[in-house]
Amino acid sequence: SYDILKSKFRGCLLGSLLGDCLGAPFEGDNMTTGDKLVIKNYLDKLEEPGFKCPFKPYTDDTAMTRSVAKALIDKPEPDFKFLAKLFVKEYFLEPNRGYGQNVVSVFQKLRQNKFEDVFKPASEQFNGSGSLGNGGAMRIAPVALYYFDKYNIMIDVVTNATKITHTNPLGVNGALLQSIAIQECLLEPQGEKLNVHNFVKKLLDKMKVFEYEDEDDLDGVIEEPYREKLLTVQNLLLRTYDQDELYDEILETLGNSIVALNSVPTAVYCFLKACAETPDLRNIFRNTIEYAIGLGGDTDTIASMAGAIAGAYVGEENLNVNLVRHCEKHNEIIEMADNLLAARQEIEKKV
Ligand code: R7I
Ligand code: MG
Ligand code: MG
Ligand code: MG
Structure with a gap:
């Protein structure tokens, strides 16, 4: 229904914001066992009703997510030139939001070439192989929301929105996996305990199509790196570990870096681990971002992606209001979620 969708749209975009803002102070850190307690205490403190502290600023993850949402809200038909212009405008307005080292040259080239071919600068990155960073995945949530019931269009828009930089x-x-995970969560009923193994199976099935496509450029060798990661997620969910052992295993097998392959499946795992451990929706959200930040490395982005997935599952009412109020522009994000849903309703009326 409309109310559930509204709650899930808000939960998803707020979840993405919270992961970014709350994870950013730890980006690049190596976490020890003691640091995990520090993260827990930090989040507990922020959840206290009266607690005061300076707001937590968002980073490039949210800056770019906002541009993606704005493009969908302002343009009824997908317009990637418009989106590229929004990315570039936003970057030059606030360049110090912690952007990836190499994506900046894409913004410069796009501006120099007057957005003539919006995919060309990205295709020239890394000697023509293109960036494999997680910058496409980290900003993709609004597309998964907007096209929640239009799978094929979502896939197409996610692909092109990503190719502007990656x-x-x-x-x-990586962006496709992130969007599929969010969409699955949107369609999942809120009340029932999530079947984590079915969830991974659905992701495995859907990713097959994309990883089989480039079969022929590999001397007959079929590489399925994302599906392999998802199989690892499945194994990690099945096995019982000592906590320290588990964290070592996660870092070794899934990873925590700015590379999409070593961060998107990790974000999915953080969410599923939280679901496997408790049916309580409030705890699922909180634990998801606590796990993600506790892994260290690309904490803002992994927590943001995991937060978007978890938020789409649990809905706004299961995010702690105190955590929300500490994050920069949380009210604007709520408005953006509502506008995104309203934009979708407008399209429906015209059809
Ligand atoms: O992917 P991108 O937008 O960066 C996102 C990350 C997130 O963690 C944000 O929070 C922010 O901190 O940055 O930006 P890119 O510059 O395209 O990619 C990020 C980094 O990944 C690059 O600067 C490279 O270090 C690395 N990288 C690669 N390294 C070698 N070969 C990306 N692609 C390659 C590659 O092909
Ligand atoms: Mg960032
Ligand atoms: Mg291949
Ligand atoms: Mg990051």
């Missing part, structure tokens, strides 16, 4: 198949497929 043309490497690993960068694109």
Whole structure:
């Protein structure tokens, strides 16, 4: 129904914001066992009703997510030139939001070439192989929301929205996996305990199509790096570990870096681990971002992606209001979620 969708749209975009803002102070850190307690205490403190502190600023993850949402809200038909212009405008307005080192040259080239071919600068990155960073995946949530019941269009729009900065198949497929995970969560009923193994199976099935496509450029060797990661997710969910052992295993097998392959499946795992451990929706959201930040490395982005997935599952009412109020522009994000849903309703009326 409309109310559930509204709650899930808000939960998803707020979840993405919270992961970014709350994870950003730890980006690049190596976490020890003691640091995990520090993260827990940090989040507990922020959840206290009266607690005061300076707001937590968002980073490039949210800056770019906002541009993606704005493009969908302002343009009824997908318009990638418009989106590229929004990315570039936003970057030059606030360049110090912690953007990836190499994506900046895409913005410069796009501006120099007057947005003539919006996919060309990205295709020239890394000697023509394109970036495999997680910058495509980190900003994709609004597309998964907007096209929640239009799978094929979503896939197409995710692919092109990503290719403005990331043309490497690993960068694109990371964004596809993230959007598919969010969409599955949107369609999942809120009340029932999530079947985590069915969830992974659905992701495995859907990713097959994308990873089989470039079969022929590999001397007959079929590489399925994302599906392999998802099989690892499945195994990690099945096995019982000592906590320290588990974290070592996650870092070794899934990873925590800015590379999409070593961060999107990790974000999916954080959400599913939280679901496997408790049916309580409030705890699922909180634990998801706590796990993601506790892994260290690309904490803002992994927590943001995991938060978007978890938020789409649990809905706005299961995010702690105190965590929300500490994050920069949380009210604007709520408005953006509502506008995104309203834009969708407008399209429906015209059809
Ligand atoms: O992917 P991108 O937008 O960066 C996103 C990350 C997130 O963690 C944000 O929070 C922010 O901190 O940055 O930006 P890119 O510059 O395209 O990619 C990020 C980094 O990944 C690059 O600067 C490279 O270090 C690395 N990288 C690669 N390295 C070698 N070969 C990306 N693609 C390649 C590659 O093909
Ligand atoms: Mg960032
Ligand atoms: Mg291949
Ligand atoms: Mg990051």
